[in-house]
Structures are given as C-alpha cells and as structure tokens.
Amino acid sequence: MGRLLAELADSGARRSKSARRIADYVLAQPAEVVSLSIGELARRVGVSEPTVGRFCTGLGLKGFPDFKLNLAAELARQDFHVAGDIVPGDSCADVITKVFDAAHASLQSTRGGLDPGVVEAVVARLRAARSIVIVGQGASASVALDAQHKMLRFDIPVLAHPDNLTQRMAAAGLGADDCLLCISYTGRTRPVIDIARIADATGATVIGLTAPSSPLAGVARFVLPVASGEDTDLYIPMSSRLAQLAVIDVLTTRLAMAQGEDYPAQFRRIKESQLSTRVGKR
Amino acid sequence: MGRLLAELADSGARRSKSARRIADYVLAQPAEVVSLSIGELARRVGVSEPTVGRFCTGLGLKGFPDFKLNLAAELARQDFHVAGDIVPGDSCADVITKVFDAAHASLQSTRGGLDPGVVEAVVARLRAARSIVIVGQGASASVALDAQHKMLRFDIPVLAHPDNLTQRMAAAGLGADDCLLCISYTGRTRPVIDIARIADATGATVIGLTAPSSPLAGVARFVLPVASGEDTDLYIPMSSRLAQLAVIDVLTTRLAMAQGEDYPAQFRRIKESQLSTRVGKR
DNA sequence: TGTTATCTGTAATTAAATTACATTTTGTGC
DNA sequence: GCACAAAATGTAATTTAATTACAGATAACA
Known part of the structure; x- marks a missing residue:
C-alpha cells in the first residue's frame, strides 16, 4: 500500500469523526473517489x-483536486494487481503481461508490509549471530541458496543445508547466539515449521520470511511478511519468490552497510574479485 | 512509456498545430503539467x-481535470525508475525503497525487451528438446536451480549441474536435439561463454538469458534479454536476478500450457501433491 | 478564387472548490 | 455537572477553474 492510503488506514492517527468517515469511504472505494467532485x-x-476540503489540507495536500491527483497516482502504482489468471487460450504476450504484473503486485504489497523497525531488529540479530542457518524446501530452496550465496560474500557465517535431515540436525545444534532463517511461501510446510520449533527450543532466534499469520509466523520471533493473501493461488509460488528475494536483498544490503566499512567500497571489492572471470569491457 | 504519453509522442497522429504544441509541452514537462491549471x-x-480543453476531449478524456488525473497515474507508474544509489547514510526505510524500486525498474525494462515471438521460438525448442541443460555460475546458480526445479515439475527433461566441470562435460555431450540454457547477468562470465561455445559446436540450441549485445548473447542462437544497461552497477546483480526469474516463470508457464492438457488442471495436480506436507487451512 | 470545413479565440456560463463566518459539538477545569 | 475554551462542522459567499456557445480566422479543396 502506498503512503496516502496507508496514512488513511492508520487507525492510530488522531482524526475527527467526519475525517474518519471520509477516510473510511476513500479506503473502501478509492478508485471511485478519483472521479468524484468534492460535492x-x-x-x-x-x-x-468544506469538511472534505479540510480533510485534504489536513493530510498536507493543497486541496481536494490535489488529493485526487495523489490518489490516482497511488492507485496507478497498485494497479498492477489487475493481472488476471492465466487461462488456456492466453497468447504468449498475455502470459508475459500477466506474469510480470503479478510480480510487480507481489513486490508492491511485500514492500508495503515490511516494517523498517523489524528489518533493523532482524539485521541486528543476524549481525550478532555466531552462526546463521537458512532453511527452505522445494522452490524456497533456491531462495535459501541465493541468500547463502550473498551472505557468504559479506563474510557472514551462514549455511543453507539442502536436505531436511541435515537441516534438522543443524537446527538442533543451534544456541542462543544463533539465528535460523526460515523461508516458506505458505508458512505451512510442516518440516520447516518443525525445524523452527526445534531451533526455538534451543533459544536461537527464529526469523520467518513467510506469509503473515501463518503457523510458521507464529513460531518465529521475527516475521518478515511476504505477500500471499488475496492474490490468486496460481501466482503465489511464482511471484512471492521474487518478493522473498527482494527482502533478502534488503537484508544483505543492510548487513553489508552495518558491517562497518562503507558499503560501496566493499561491494566494489567483491565485484573486482569476479572480474577475473569476465571477458571484454571494464 | 504508458498509453497516454506514447499517444502524445506518436508523430503519426493527425493533429492540429496547437494540439501539436500542447502535446510537445506536455511531453517536455509532464510532471509539471500535473500541477497546472488549464489557464x-x-x-x-x-x-x-478551450483549445487545451478540446485537446483533452480529443484524446478521449472527459476534460482537462481528467487529463491531469490520467497523466498523474501514468507518471506514477514510471516513477519506479527514480531509484537512486544506496549511499552510506541511508536509513533502513531508504534501502527498502531503493531495493524495491530497482526491482520494479528491472522488471519493467525486461518486460519491455521481451519479444513474444522469440519467447515462443524458445519454448518450441525447449518442448522439442530431448534434454535440456541449464548453466549458471555464482549468483545465477540459484536461478538455474530454480529453473530446474520448476521444469522438473512439468516433466521436462532438465538438468542444472552445479559445478563448472560437470557443466562442460554435459555441454560436450549434447546433440542437435538438445538445448542449453545459459544464465548470466553480464553475459561476460568466461566459463559460461565457453560452455555455450562447446554446446553450439555440437549443434545444440543455445539459449541465453542474459544481457543483450554481450559476448554470451553473441554466441546464443536465441537471446532472452534481461535489462542491465542503464541501471547503476550496484543493482545489476540484485535486481536483474529477479527479472531473470520472471522470464523463467514465463517460459515454464508457456511450456506447461503447450504441454497439451490444460494448464490450471496441471497446476492443481502439482499443488495437491504438496498439500500432504502442509498444516492447517485448505 | 470562392467555398467549405476545421480550427481557434473571446466572452458568457456553469460547475467546482475554497474562504469567511456562524453554529454546534467536544473536551476540560472547577 | 456546569461554565468555558477549543475544536470541529456546516451554511453561505466568494473565488477560481473549466466548459460551452458563438464568432472570427485559417487552411483545404475544387
């Protein structure tokens, strides 16, 4: 969700009775409001x-027309959501459109659900961790592998075990100073939940990169929510994986930054280490 | 570019002198126009x-305010591109914004560069292939793994070899009926290019999921271009990986659809096979 | 070059939004 | 619980913006 709608949805905000009513109406029918006059x-x-007008200026906007402009812009950003299901008759161009739209939508809603405070807390734990274990099954396995790859680059003690048994053993061997990062689209994959429980019992910090209000999210000490909910079932595995990777990017970037020395320099070093295997240019 | 601006830029469109002037001005200062009155x-x-008003209605819009609304919406869609570099002082929220913006931008430009015709041709080759080998090094390894995982689900004979040596041997063993899918951000990773050459020499179809006009793209028979160019160096590895995965999604979806029986049913079957390991809901 | 169709501007009208001010409601100290 | 202050809301007036109606100009075509 964007800034404006998020602001309206914020129930904590101090707001008068009429203002609340207006906000509710806008949240319920945002697209419609764009084509309405103030009257x-x-x-x-x-x-x-005038109450509507004051509501708008109270939001920091210039007036009602300005409000509509902002609302339209925000809805446009979200409108990737319109991606329909892929149906048998779809052309190749249709599939491209739908897959990419779904990806955008998934990123959007994941970004909206990320709380910078939680991210910072997770980063702090990861930094302090003696060791980090990453688990993910099925399609999440490649996400786990990717996370491992990036973290290793930054000298973070991390391990992504490929098979379930090794994962369990690794989890059981954790301690209070360690972290377990669990990756799962649904948050309902039994083996992953079991591992989270085992690790939690050892006192390790369990972090869930998963659907909010899922069983796994319940076990995890920190949850980095990845959109799943409303979207049509078909896309969940495809596009939420992208969102997970984006979250991983945020984490590793933040880790690298916190790592002390300045980020660009570190990144440059890594890039240079790769250059030896490259041809042409640079 | 969106519908509206593209329409304005279309020099072929029959348009009066004033209309042309208005269109040019809007194209030059689109963001500014949003906050201007008709006067x-x-x-x-x-x-x-009234000339401005007529210009708007002539575009099929209801009037000038409607025009501004549409323009604002369109600009909002493009504005993902503004993502700046991550700099040392950035807050966590900054990093989240920048990483996600970069991801959006990367998806956008990759989508734009995908030619449905090429995608169809690639899908046709993959379908007809006796076997498919996927190679990717470093961070692309996890993309390769992901592609393998998805294709295996659809009973496509695919193999992603983890290490370079095995990859080379696999490539050498390919024949005219086989496909090699090479994944590389830069298209300049020497080992991957070598493998592509080896496979090409055997007559196999080499497909590159890589930067256009890179050495690898030169070797490949088909190129699925993944945005790289303009974007700042720092993000290339992070966000173009997402774009690569999205392309993989398109390919596998298309493959599944072509596979004969209807796609949703097949997908459902796969989902059901996973349910056994899940808890709660459904 | 005359004729017509299209485009454009001026002025009038209508619609929309904001401001000014009066009234009500809500909250607070006693 | 009452008096007062502060905030919120509504009514009406004003201003601003946008559209419409119409007339003049320009360009296209025979």
Whole structure:
C-alpha cells in the first residue's frame, strides 16, 4: 500500500469523526473517489464540502483536486494487481503481461508490509549471530541458496543445508547466539515449521520470511511478511519468490552497510574479485 | 512509456498545430503539467483555454481535470525508475525503497525487451528438446536451480549441474536435439561463454538469458534479454536476478500450457501433491 | 478564387472548490 | 455537572477553474 492510503488506514492517527468517515469511504472505494467532485463525495459520506476540503489540507495536500491527483497516482502504482489468471487460450504476450504484473503486485504489497523497525531488529540479530542457518524446501530452496550465496560474500557465517535431515540436525545444534532463517511461501510446510520449533527450543532466534499469520509466523520471533493473501493461488509460488528475494536483498544490503566499512567500497571489492572471470569491457 | 504519453509522442497522429504544441509541452514537462491549471498551461503553451480543453476531449478524456488525473497515474507508474544509489547514510526505510524500486525498474525494462515471438521460438525448442541443460555460475546458480526445479515439475527433461566441470562435460555431450540454457547477468562470465561455445559446436540450441549485445548473447542462437544497461552497477546483480526469474516463470508457464492438457488442471495436480506436507487451512 | 470545413479565440456560463463566518459539538477545569 | 475554551462542522459567499456557445480566422479543396 502506498503512503496516502496507508496514512488513511492508520487507525492510530488522531482524526475527527467526519475525517474518519471520509477516510473510511476513500479506503473502501478509492478508485471511485478519483472521479468524484468534492460535492459528490461530501454528499456520499454525509458531510459538508468544506469538511472534505479540510480533510485534504489536513493530510498536507493543497486541496481536494490535489488529493485526487495523489490518489490516482497511488492507485496507478497498485494497479498492477489487475493481472488476471492465466487461462488456456492466453497468447504468449498475455502470459508475459500477466506474469510480470503479478510480480510487480507481489513486490508492491511485500514492500508495503515490511516494517523498517523489524528489518533493523532482524539485521541486528543476524549481525550478532555466531552462526546463521537458512532453511527452505522445494522452490524456497533456491531462495535459501541465493541468500547463502550473498551472505557468504559479506563474510557472514551462514549455511543453507539442502536436505531436511541435515537441516534438522543443524537446527538442533543451534544456541542462543544463533539465528535460523526460515523461508516458506505458505508458512505451512510442516518440516520447516518443525525445524523452527526445534531451533526455538534451543533459544536461537527464529526469523520467518513467510506469509503473515501463518503457523510458521507464529513460531518465529521475527516475521518478515511476504505477500500471499488475496492474490490468486496460481501466482503465489511464482511471484512471492521474487518478493522473498527482494527482502533478502534488503537484508544483505543492510548487513553489508552495518558491517562497518562503507558499503560501496566493499561491494566494489567483491565485484573486482569476479572480474577475473569476465571477458571484454571494464 | 504508458498509453497516454506514447499517444502524445506518436508523430503519426493527425493533429492540429496547437494540439501539436500542447502535446510537445506536455511531453517536455509532464510532471509539471500535473500541477497546472488549464489557464496556466494555455498561457505557457500560448493557446487559449478551450483549445487545451478540446485537446483533452480529443484524446478521449472527459476534460482537462481528467487529463491531469490520467497523466498523474501514468507518471506514477514510471516513477519506479527514480531509484537512486544506496549511499552510506541511508536509513533502513531508504534501502527498502531503493531495493524495491530497482526491482520494479528491472522488471519493467525486461518486460519491455521481451519479444513474444522469440519467447515462443524458445519454448518450441525447449518442448522439442530431448534434454535440456541449464548453466549458471555464482549468483545465477540459484536461478538455474530454480529453473530446474520448476521444469522438473512439468516433466521436462532438465538438468542444472552445479559445478563448472560437470557443466562442460554435459555441454560436450549434447546433440542437435538438445538445448542449453545459459544464465548470466553480464553475459561476460568466461566459463559460461565457453560452455555455450562447446554446446553450439555440437549443434545444440543455445539459449541465453542474459544481457543483450554481450559476448554470451553473441554466441546464443536465441537471446532472452534481461535489462542491465542503464541501471547503476550496484543493482545489476540484485535486481536483474529477479527479472531473470520472471522470464523463467514465463517460459515454464508457456511450456506447461503447450504441454497439451490444460494448464490450471496441471497446476492443481502439482499443488495437491504438496498439500500432504502442509498444516492447517485448505 | 470562392467555398467549405476545421480550427481557434473571446466572452458568457456553469460547475467546482475554497474562504469567511456562524453554529454546534467536544473536551476540560472547577 | 456546569461554565468555558477549543475544536470541529456546516451554511453561505466568494473565488477560481473549466466548459460551452458563438464568432472570427485559417487552411483545404475544387
């Protein structure tokens, strides 16, 4: 969700009765509101026109037209959501559009659900960790592998075990100073949940990169929520994987930055180490 | 570029002198126009207010305010591109924003560069292939693994070898009926190029999921271009990996669809096979 | 070059949004 | 619980913006 709608949805915000009503209406029918005049909206909500105007200026905007402009812009960003299901008759171009739209949508909603505070807390734990174990099954295995690859580059003591048995053993061997990063789209993959429980019992910090309010999220001490909910089932495994990787990128970037020395320099070093295997240019 | 701006830029469109002037101004300062009144815009362009109004209705919009709304929405979609470099002082929220923006931008430009015709041709080759070998080094290894995982699900004879030596041997053993899918961000990773050459020499179809106009792209018979160019160096490895995965999604989806029986049913079968390991819900 | 169709601008009208001010509601100290 | 202050809301007036109606200009075509 974007800044504006998120702001409106924020129930903590101090707001008058009419303002609350207006906010609720906008949240319920955002797309419709864009094509409404201030008078129409006022009538529908049951308040006066100036009240709507004050509501808008109270949000820091210049007035009602400005509000509509911002709302339209925000909805446009979200509108990748319109991606429909892939159906048998779809052309190749259709599939391209739908897959990419779904990817955008997944990234959008994951970004909206990420709490910088939680991210920072997770980064702090990862930094302090003596060792980090990453688990992910099935399609999440490649995400785990990717996370491992990146973290190793930054000299972070990390291990992604490929098979379930090794994962269990690794989890059981953890201690209070260690971290377990569990990756799962659904948060309902039994073996992964079991491992999370085992690690939790040892006192290790369990971090879930998974669907919010899933069993796995319940076990984890920190949850980095990855969109799943509303989206159609078909895309979940495809596009939420991208979102997971983006979250991994945020974590590793943040880790690298916290690592002390300045980030670009470190990154440059890594890049240079790769150059030897490259041809042409640079 | 979106529908509206593309329309304005279309020099082929039959348009009056003033209309042309207005279109040019909007194209030059789109963001500014959003905050202008019809009178202001008319003054700056040097035409009358009704002319601006007619210009808008002529575009199929309801009027000038509607035009501004559409323009704002369109700009919002493009604005992902603004992602700046990550700099040492960035906050966690900054990093989240930048990483996700870069991901969006990368997806956008990759989508734009994908030619449905090439995708179809690649899919046809993959379908007809006796066997498929996937190679990717370093960070691309996890992409290769992911591709393998998905293709195996659809009963496609595929193998992603983990180490370079095995990859070379596998490539050498290919024949005219086989495919090699090479994954590389830069298209300049020597070992991957070597393997592509070896496979090409055997008559196998070499497909490159890589940067266009790179050495690897030169060797490959088919190129699925993944954005790299303009973007700042720092992000290339992070976000182009997401774009690569999205392309893989398109390929596998298309493969599954072509596989004969209807796609949703097949997908459902796969999902059901996973349910046994899940807890709660469904 | 005359004729017509299209485009453009001026002025009038209508619609929309904001401001000013009066009234009500809500909260607070006693 | 009452008096007062502060905030919120509404009504009406004002201003601003946008559209419409119409007339003049320009360009296209015979």
